[in-house]
Amino acid sequence: MTYSDFSVLSGRRPTAGSLRRRPSSSGHHYDPNQPRVPAGHSDGGQWTSTGGAAPSRQDDEGVVSDATSDNEWKPGVQYAIRRAGGRGGSTPPTPGQLARLALADARERAAVRAVRERDPRWQPQPNFHETVEGRIAALQATAQEAEAYLAELVRNGIGPGPFARESIPARGSEREFTPAEREEINRIGYKYGCHTCGTKNPGTQSGNFIPDHQSPNAVNRIAGGQQRLYPHCAACSWRQARWLGRWVKGKR
């Protein structure tokens, strides 16, 4: 048994630096809201205790040892580790399990990051685990949930779509566009299509593409940041509004 097993089970991310770090007092349940150590710290980006306290000096030093510390083991955690390899056994996590865990962790992080770039207020469903297999399953469940929601966001025009190639900077959230802006959006639209669905038919009576703010204004009030304009067809613009109508009310 190594401390890396504890790290995995405790919810810390199994990076190269953390795999041999001594255990902390954090719980062994997965918590998607678990805070991370701020940038600039030697552990920057690592998950930390849910209490939000700064890492201890001991954590900073990262003792490299397989020796257990009587004072730092929690009975519940130790029990979880002993169950980790299988049903009722005392087998520690296998290298294969740790590899699968690292893959599941990377997939979950990428999916959650992609969603939060488009919907900063999104939260995954909480899930719980006590074993390595449980933690892998929890990470996979969160990744699947995030990927499904990401597909919904993309379908509904939240964030630059799969056909987004070029864009122009938005002057702000206003929807009054200059002739030059409209000309440039039409040029991009007729070249690459609607950024969400790819059609080169804008679907408007005028034949003009619709300049679409990304992030959409409703989202950008929370997300902040510089918006850009992409060409939208009429159907995707309406669909986006219908989806945002629910999102604004917290029904999505």
Add this chain to the structure above:
Amino acid sequence: MTNSVRFAPPNSIIFISGSEDAELPPSDERWEGGFASTPSCIIVTCYPAPDGKTEITLEQSPASTTKTRPAFAGYLDTPTHRVIVWTFEWTKVLELKVPTNRSRVRIWTNHPNQPNEVRIAVG
């Protein structure tokens, strides 16, 4: 009683409902505009906002409008005894008091999915 506004609705769409808690029609399928509804909300697409404004009128059902066939006819839950026209971001545009919890709504437009005139008659 009639009230009217001429503006460019964001994303060229308006919602009509009796309250902010209305259930919007789902947006799962691609939709070419026009009308979509649930018992508590009607969606109407308008003239493309960057291209121009749409005149929207909300009125008690007058006799004159019954001569032509409406583009939409149905009933709307109005538990607050109001029919309200909103932008998709739920900014109130027009409001009309009604006497009942459920109101008959008919809508006339001058284009199937990109009208620049939308006339909503209640009752």
